[in-house]
Amino acid sequence: MWVTSSTELALTPTCVALGKFDGVHRGHQRVIQPILPDVTASSHAYSTVVTFNPHPQEFFTGLARTWLTPLDEKIFQLRSLGVEQLVLLPFDKELSALTPEQFVEKILIQQLQAKRISVGQDFCFGSNRSGTAKDLQVLAAKFDIPVTIVPIETCASPERADNSDASDSSIHQTRISTSLIRQVLQNGDIRQANKLLGRPYTLIGDVIKGQQLGRTIGFPTANLQLPKDKFLPSFGVYAVRVSTLSETLNAPEYTYLGVMNIGNRPTVNGTYQSVEVHLFDWSGDLYGKKLAVQLEQFLRPEEKFSSVEALKQQIQQDCIAARAFLGG
Numbered sequence: 001m002w003v004t005s006s007t008e009l010a011l012t013p014t015c016v017a018l019g020k021f022d023g024v025h026r027g028h029q030r031v032i033q034p035i036l037p038d039v040t041a042s043s044h045a046y047s048t049v050v051t052f053n054p055h056p057q058e059f060f061t062g063l064a065r066t067w068l069t070p071l072d073e074k075i076f077q078l079r080s081l082g083v084e085q086l087v088l089l090p091f092d093k094e095l096s097a098l099t100p101e102q103f104v105e106k107i108l109i110q111q112l113q114a115k116r117i118s119v120g121q122d123f124c125f126g127s128n129r130s131g132t133a134k135d136l137q138v139l140a141a142k143f144d145i146p147v148t149i150v151p152i153e154t155c156a157s158p159e160r161a162d163n164s165d166a167s168d169s170s171i172h173q174t175r176i177s178t179s180l181i182r183q184v185l186q187n188g189d190i191r192q193a194n195k196l197l198g199r200p201y202t203l204i205g206d207v208i209k210g211q212q213l214g215r216t217i218g219f220p221t222a223n224l225q226l227p228k229d230k231f232l233p234s235f236g237v238y239a240v241r242v243s244t245l246s247e248t249l250n251a252p253e254y255t256y257l258g259v260m261n262i263g264n265r266p267t268v269n270g271t272y273q274s275v276e277v278h279l280f281d282w283s284g285d286l287y288g289k290k291l292a293v294q295l296e297q298f299l300r301p302e303e304k305f306s307s308v309e310a311l312k313q314q315i316q317q318d319c320i321a322a323r324a325f326l327g328g
């Protein structure tokens with residue numbers, strides 16, 4: 001996938017999906033779907049996600065925050081959907097001051113040579129977010145460019161998801177959103193988060209050295225260094241699937257099963273937050289490797305045990321529970 005911050009370096013012509021796309025969740029996937037490469041088309045236009053960097057919210061508040069998909073992971077997730085290009089429009093005073101008309105003419109038509117555009121129903125653009133999806137459709141129609149407006153994707157709301165009566169399901173539909181997914185992850189409800197995402201929540205990081213205690217209790221753990229702006233789900237123990245990543249790998253296979261702990265390791269008086277994974281039935285050296293870890297089930301909160309021996313016994317139980325859940 002070609003990634004650029006300059007519209008001058010963008011591959012053209014394009015089919016454009018516009019939005020912020022934090023999480024690349026089910027709603028985002030539906031917006032992206034109409035612009036994916038069409039093998040039956042007579043001429044090629046590059047399937048292009050156009051987003052803003054920094055995120056407009058970060059630009060206006062000046063506050064750094066965490067994301068479901070920090071930039072590298074957004075690239076990873078978009079690539080696995082089949083997107084060919086990511087254009088990161090530098091969000092600054094100049095860009096934020098463009099009127100909806102200027103944004104369409106200058107950025108989408110002149111610079112990106114858009115042949116087709118897709119946005120979500122609640123998309124807003126231009127100075128003060130004054131343009132709506134419908135405005136975009138009208139403005140683009142002047143250039144004969146079709147705009148797909150994708151309806152808001154919903155799901156059964158978390159508390160009703162399993163026991164709602166089918167006849168009144170429309171009443172309890174909730175909009176799939178980045179903030180809902182953050183909330184569900186914070187509550188440790190990984191299965192609901194994964195349903196909303198349309199894929200497992202994933203942590204991608206480099207394996208770094210820890211305190212070298214894991215191997216002494218029979219559970220070596222690969223300690224992951226994650227991007228600073230990655231949103232973390234609630235502290236505790238998870239059943240996971242793991243893949244090693246290489247630069248060239250497009251579709252990783254999550255062949256390893258394991259358990260992961262996110263927390264401060266109070267039992268061993270841990271002084272910093274760590275994210276560590278123990279792989280089942282595997283031994284070798286992972287230092288320096290990049291791992292992608294898919295969270296499948298929350299098993300329990302992190303605890304302070306009275307001894308390392310008690311912790312070891314609990315980790316043995318965690319492994320049994322994770323294997324049972326993952327079917328390993």
Ligand SMILES: Cc1cc2nc3c(=O)[nH]c(=O)nc-3n(C[C@H](O)[C@H](O)[C@H](O)COP(=O)(O)O)c2cc1C
Pocket residue numbers: 210211212213214215219220221223237259260261264265266267268276277278301302303304305311315318
């Ligand atoms: C499945 C699993 C569950 C864990 N649960 C806890 C826990 O409840 N409390 C805790 O203090 N540490 C917990 N840990 C972290 C251990 O304390 C940690 O793996 C050990 O100290 C080794 O750290 P090291 O990799 O830095 O050597 C857990 C680790 C794993 C792999």
Ligand SMILES: Nc1ncnc2c1ncn2[C@@H]1O[C@H](COP(=O)(O)OP(=O)(O)O)[C@@H](O)[C@H]1O
Pocket residue numbers: 207208209210211212213214215216219220221222223277278279280281282283284285286287
């Ligand atoms: N089954 C396994 N799961 C995770 N890491 C393993 C496994 N077997 C060997 N390792 C290696 O051991 C290292 C972890 O050992 P550990 O004693 O916990 O040290 P550290 O504190 O540096 O993580 C990992 O980074 C990896 O290189």
